[in-house]
Each structure stands twice: as structure tokens, then as C-alpha cells.
Amino acid sequence: MASEAVVITVPGPNGDREVRISSPSRVLWPELGITKLDLANYLVAVGDAFVRANGDRPVSLERFPEGVGGEVFFSKNPPRGAPDYVRAVPVVYPSARSHPQLVIDEPAAAVWGAQMNTIVFHPWASRAENSDNPDQLRIDLDPQPGTDFSDAVPAAIELRKVLAEAGLDAFIKTSGNRGLHVFAPIEPTHEFQDVRHAVIAAARELERRMPDKVTTNWWKEERGERIFVDFNQANRDRTMAGAYSPRALAHAPVATPVTWDELETVNPRDFTILTVPDRLATVGDPWEHFGEKPGTIDQLLGWWQCDLDAGLGELPFPPDYPKMPGEPPRVQPSRAKKD
Template structure:
């Protein structure tokens, strides 16, 4: 079938194909969802190099991440050249209109993973993304409690955070930035925030990279700000049986929110009623000097100057060994 998307025709093949078997949601349901929240999802994707997480056979089938622009790309959908940590590069799609979202949905894309940069400057981040990731023994409510303290830390630094559900058990908080800082700067800023939260909430927060060291705490995943690491965009569907969506909230809503309340069926009605709570992000842009100064003070006071990068990244100066602690002990 063909869909009219803001004046552009997008073809939808196999509209009756079931993508979420537990609830019977089809490819057409997914397309109609993205049509309903098009303005919101596009706000998070506009002009950003975007990786597509594709599920051609639905959430119970195999999936893959499409980083390079696929063949048959429409001539109206722009791309940007991005550089991977390996030094290789690729052209990645950069949505600029709602039709791009529906075109990707037709390819089986359920979750969009935009970079924190714009196609006009792919080396300088314009969003600080803080991922509060519950570890075994903790849950969404624990992440919300940490998010409240994070909000206070950000405000003390003259920054404003914008929260959303991850679509799973976690909480994401975004800070819009003036695009003058590198990925390394953004990563150091999140490390500084994580360490400050560890200091304020001992035993409840961790920046430990190795899972065996995290315990029952909320992990501040600082490596989500490393180059080629991304977070599910606002309004992205997640590959969960209930078809939950990563949903922007106000700080007041966060206290009573439950991740399962926001899904393919409920979010469009919410969007029609209240709009996009994060629409105002486009009107703000903050600076990172304060958090980078905090990072340097923490290092001067004894914190390690660098934390482990993901395994596909080159070794950074001052980075500790990437050997799992338990394995390192066995070797000695």
C-alpha cells in the first residue's frame, strides 16, 4: 500500500506482517504509530546521522544495525559521512522529513539510533546524553530516584536536563549543547556527573565499566557518549513484547511513570493530547566548561584520569587495562 506522508508518497510492503506477536501488532500498526508521532520522532532525528535497528521478521526474529545508507536510498533523503573509531567511514542517513521515518519503517526499522551530532558537523556533539541503566537487583523506580539527584547536579551547573523513558527499565536524560565539544569532552562530562552521583549517593550509583563490579546499583553508562555509541531516539519503539516506546516526559511526570504505560497504542493518544514535552529542547543550548572543570578536579583529587572505552575503540592515553578484573586476578 502507499502512504501519504506530508505530501510525499511512501510505499509500505507487506502491511499485514506481524511484528509484535504477543499483541498482534503489524507492520501497518508500526507505520501508523510513526505517522502519529512524526513531529516528535523527527525532532530527535532531524539532520542527525542515524543507525537503523532493523527487524525484518518482527521482534522474535533476527535483527541487525544498518549503519551504512542502504541501497535504493531515495534521492530526497540526505546522508552524512561519519568516521568510526577504527578510522573507517560510512555514509549514514540523516532524516529531514517525516517520510524518512516511514521509509525506514518499511525496511523493518523499529528503533532509531541517532548520533549526538548534526550532519553539518559530525565531530562536535550538540547533545549530552546520560543513560541511567538499572543493574540486576534494581529497576526503573531506582533509576528515577537517581534521575532526581542528577537533575539537581545539572541545575547546580547551570544546565537543564530533559528526561525520557528508555522503553525498558532505564531513564535517559538529555542536555542540549552548543556544538563546540568533542566526543571525548562529552564522555568526560558524563563521567564527572557519574562520579558526583556516586559521591552523593554511595552504594546506589556506579560508573564501573565491568559488570562484575557494578553490584545492585544504577550504572551511569558514560560510554554512550563515545563515538559511534548511540541511544534509542525519542519515540522509538523497542523490541519488547508490549511494543514499548522511549517516551519524553516532564520531570513532574517522571515520578509516577511506568515504562509499560508508554507503547505503540498509548503514545499516539498521549502525543495528540499533550504534544511533545521535549519540543523546547530546540530553544536551548548549554556549555560544558563547568562539567569539564569538575572532571579535572575529580582527577586532581585522585579519581582515575580515564575510564575504559568499548573494546572496538583505540586505546586512550591513561586508560586502564581492558582486562576483566576477575581474569586479571587469575593471571597474577
């Protein structure tokens, strides 16, 4: 029986690559009938912007062999049979173990990811050759029950002001769901825990300015109907869907960079695999110049120290992390009260 596989041509910095796509008619998004080949063609169309945003970084692949709604697993190490243009670098995980992690250097590597049934690409906040020191400060604005994207917008606008006061130039993208991701390029001179503390300092300042709208409470029972500033996304080996990465939701959304001027008028549901290539071709890439003027986290670390001096200490880490210095007890407040 003849194979259904097709070969597509992927332009890149090293010339054209021929990437084989097996089972191209496999439907990954059933509601829209979007196939594996459609995903590969999408990544070709957005290839330059995708690599600019996610390339030269350790990346985890979130793979869906049966499409959205089916089995899902993550790949971090390069699987056997990876082409020679897909490289890996050693990284250290929170457990202190070190393993090689995939790196995307050109659009063909992203298309190869699609061949491996990858839907969501999760890049680290650090570069491949300096993986211990992030060059991006990332803040996840996560709407809680009772809030939505429209509630995250004013929080993002105020957060931009907070970061500007700390000397940082903020960029923004949709999460691909209901939230927003605010990024700022930084000099890679501090390790992850320092950057986490800088994020907490910014989050606390935002919370002071918008106490009824924003929260840094880690425990869900304490968040209320507010936007949660997820500081733990700044930890080592914690990632967000990369810019221009698809998301595994029924309407095939894409985590999409937007300009600050358009933020208050965009609808994140409009950004999908079917629409983003045309947007990129007509509007351009709002993150094209990301990273050209990195700042430092020195001012934010000064704020962190001021909060420490005022009695505000460390915040909880994710449950799979080792116990960290200064961390409060990992027990939800209602259970602690009962105990």
C-alpha cells in the same frame, strides 16, 4: 498474483509524500499482533515530534525483517534504492574510517525506515553538518539486576540537580525498557571525548552523592544492586534509542519523553506504539522546546580536571574501541587478581 503493498500518505515540511509499504500485514510484534503497517501509521502519527527529536542527525537503523525475536541487523549507510528525500552525510567512526550515514529530515524518511523493517532508530548526539561535535550531552541510567525503573527515578532527579549546578538544563525520557535517559542540550563546541569526560564528571559527582544507589563501575561484577551510569554511551558512534522510537520488546514499548513533574508517577510499560500517539495529542511533547537554551560543558570539564588532579583517571572504553590514551587495562578485576 496481486501485490499486497499499500501506499500511505505522509505529511511533511515539503508537502505530502506517498510511501509504499510492502507486506503491510507482516506481524512485527507477535504478542500484540502489531503489523508493519501499524508501525508505519504510528510514525505518521508522531512524525513531527519524532523528527524534532531525531532529525538532522546521523542515524543507525536497527532492522528486524522477521519481526521482534527474529534476525536483526543494523543499517548505517543508505541502502540502494533509498528515495531522494533520504540523505546521508559522511561521519568518522572510532576506527578513523569515514562512511556516509543516513539522516532523517522528515516523517516520510522515518516511514521509509519502517518499510525497511526498522523498529529502533538510533540517532547520534551530533548534528549532520557537524557530526564531530555533539550538541547533546546524554547520560544512560541503567538498572542492574536487583534494581528496576523505580530505582532509576531518584537517581535521575538527583542527576538533574547535578547538571543544573553545572549550568545545564536537563530533559528526560524513558529508555523503552527499564532505564532512563537524561539529556541536556549543549553548544557543539567540543568533540566526543571531551563530552565523554563531562559525562564521567557528572556521573562521579552523582555517585559521590548516592554511593549506595549509583555506580560508575564498568565491570558488571563490581556494580552490585545499583543504577549504572553508562558513560560509554557518550562515545562516538554510540547511540541510544531515539525519543519516540519503538523498541524491539514483546509489548511494543516506546522510548518516551516525560516531564520532570510526572516522572515519579509514570509506568514506562504504559508507553507503547498503541498509546503514545494519543498521549502526544493530549499531553503534548515534553521535548518540544529542547535545544532552545543550550549550555556548555565547561563547568563539567572543570570537575573532570579536579578529579584528575585528585587521582581519578580515565575509565575503560568499549571493547571494540582502539586503546585510548590513559585508559586502564581492559581486564575484569577478578581475572586481573588471578593473573
